Amino acid sequence: MNGSPSESEIVLAALQDYTESDNPSAFLALNSGNRYFHAEGIPGVIVYREAGRYLVQFAGPFAAPGDRGKLLNAFVAFAVERDREVVAVQIQAADAPDYLAGGFTVNQMGASFAVDLTRFSLRGTAFMQLRNKISRAHRTGLVVREAPLEDWYERVQALDAAWLGTKGEGAKPLEFLVGQYGDRHQSLRRLFVAAIGDRLMGYITYSPVYGAHQGWLHDLTRRQPDAPPGTMEAINRAAIDTFIAEGVHWLHFGFTPFTELERLPRFGDYSRAFHQFMRYLWQHGEAVYPAQTQLAYKQKWAPSHITGEYIGFQHGASIPALVAIFRACNAV
Amino acid sequence: MSPAPNKMIEEVNVSNAEIEALSERLAECFGDCAAAPDDRAAGATADQVLAELEQLLRRSYDAGASS
The missing domain is CATH 3.40.630.30 (Gcn5-related N-acetyltransferase (GNAT))
Incomplete structure (x- = not known):
């Protein structure tokens, strides 16, 4: 009888143990269809899906603060070996420094509400x-x-x-x-x-x-x-x-894209153009994602805790990388 | 010496129109990338538009900052 924990159990333990990034959607890491990256000698896990030439990472690395950067670097190396590029979605403010240190461009994509x-x-x-x-x-x-x-x-x-x-x-x-x-x-x-x-x-x-x-x-x-x-x-x-x-x-x-773009923190040399495009999609992007309708429901409950949700681009802000996220979501 | 106020307003208004136009083009590019099984060509076009918008925004910001 195999007494080893399943990968799913390992991932669940990581979500429960490594909460410093305070990601309200972390439980979605357990969704079937997700893949998991582990690196020898670095406790923790990275959650991702493959979409074309991208590895779309969900959330930041689920690891101790001192290990997150190392795990991210290992994941990027894994992507490079496979001729893939990393784009990370729903990374939190606390994750941003590791991505910036890894050369990523970090932009706000929306916000979460509680x-x-x-x-x-x-x-x-x-x-x-x-x-x-x-x-x-x-x-x-x-x-x-x-x-x-x-x-x-x-x-x-x-x-x-x-x-x-x-x-x-x-x-x-x-x-x-x-x-x-x-x-x-x-x-x-x-x-x-x-x-x-x-x-x-x-x-x-x-x-x-x-x-x-x-x-x-x-x-x-x-x-x-x-x-x-x-x-x-x-x-x-x-x-x-x-x-x-x-x-x-x-x-x-949870997360609504294209929202709260004016008052939440921005990091490093973020892409002004991508930020403007998020604003545009808030105003005109109903067909891409009905953000205004979704936000209207959430605002009925007067959420007081609003936090930024960020996207990390390995090689600078990119529209195809954004599209890869939508592909991973089965939205296009 | 900073530009005369009317010229600055004109520059900002032109910039806003250009920003809106480039944003619309980005939306079209997003659609082209989403529709393409291999989006390398569409993606290259999209990222050129993004770069153009980035340049415009940084120029607008610099113009505003120098007033």
């Missing part, structure tokens, strides 16, 4: 519209509960098919930078469902967030095309109530 549940309440005029929307949803007969996936799996799958059908012909489900369910790590996730009778109308999965801002990540979000308005808000409200009762500190809403 709510401090210890200070959160839906009372007051600021949330009146949201409360009313949730109330109207419940008046349709909508009931929200936390549920084990196994009890709802077939209905979740059927809903996913219906939801994907609304995205247009040939639409593909996104990968890499979005959550999954039903894998070996399902026991670490939480599922909240909204139903009218037995009919599933929507669901939200929550993935664990480790480290200084420990809590839950509002992850996969899907609903029926004919779900009552306010369904998702009702689900998240129920989840928030549960988390607050449990003493959870943070609810993370």
Whole structure:
């Protein structure tokens, strides 16, 4: 019998142990389809996917602060051996120095948002519209509960098919930078469902967030095309109530690209042109990614903790490298 | 001696129009790269546009900084 930990278990341990970068989306490192790079003598792991001539790294290296630069350098050498170029997405501010030291150009790509549940309440005029929307949803007969996936799996799958059908012909489900369910790590996730009778109308999965801002990540979000308005808000409200009762500190809403480009830190000799292009995509890039729509939902909850999400280019800012990220996500 | 204020405004306005035009071209380039199975040619064009925009932005910044 093999008593060695599986690679997945090794990666999970790394996410839980190496949290200094404070990446709220780190749990997505466990997504199936990801590959893992390890270097002899350097504890830790780098998570990546191959997209054409690029190795698209997810997050910074999951390693101790003193090892991150070494692991990154080893990964770059690995890429060079294979005639590949590294582009890193969703690296955090704390990761930036290692990338700059490695000759990367680091640019902001967007931001992540989180709510401090210890200070959160839906009372007051600021949330009146949201409360009313949730109330109207419940008046349709909508009931929200936390549920084990196994009890709802077939209905979740059927809903996913219906939801994907609304995205247009040939639409593909996104990968890499979005959550999954039903894998070996399902026991670490939480599922909240909204139903009218037995009919599933929507669901939200929550993935664990480790480290200084420990809590839950509002992850996969899907609903029926004919779900009552306010369904998702009702689900998240129920989840928030549960988390607050449990003493959870943070609810993370994760990464939205092209957002918060004016007031978060910039690093080194970043590309002004790429930064401007991110601004342009915020204004005009709905077809590339519906950032404004996504942000509008997150802002309903008045997130107070906003952190930069960065992209690292091995050989300077590059549009094909950006496209490689979208390819890795199955978005193009 | 710094440029006269009207000339500076004119330069900035021209620059903003150029910035917008180059940004639109970058969006087109993004689409071309995404559509190409091998995006080396499209990628080279895209990165040339990016370089052009970079030059313009740094020139605009320098012009503003010298006022």
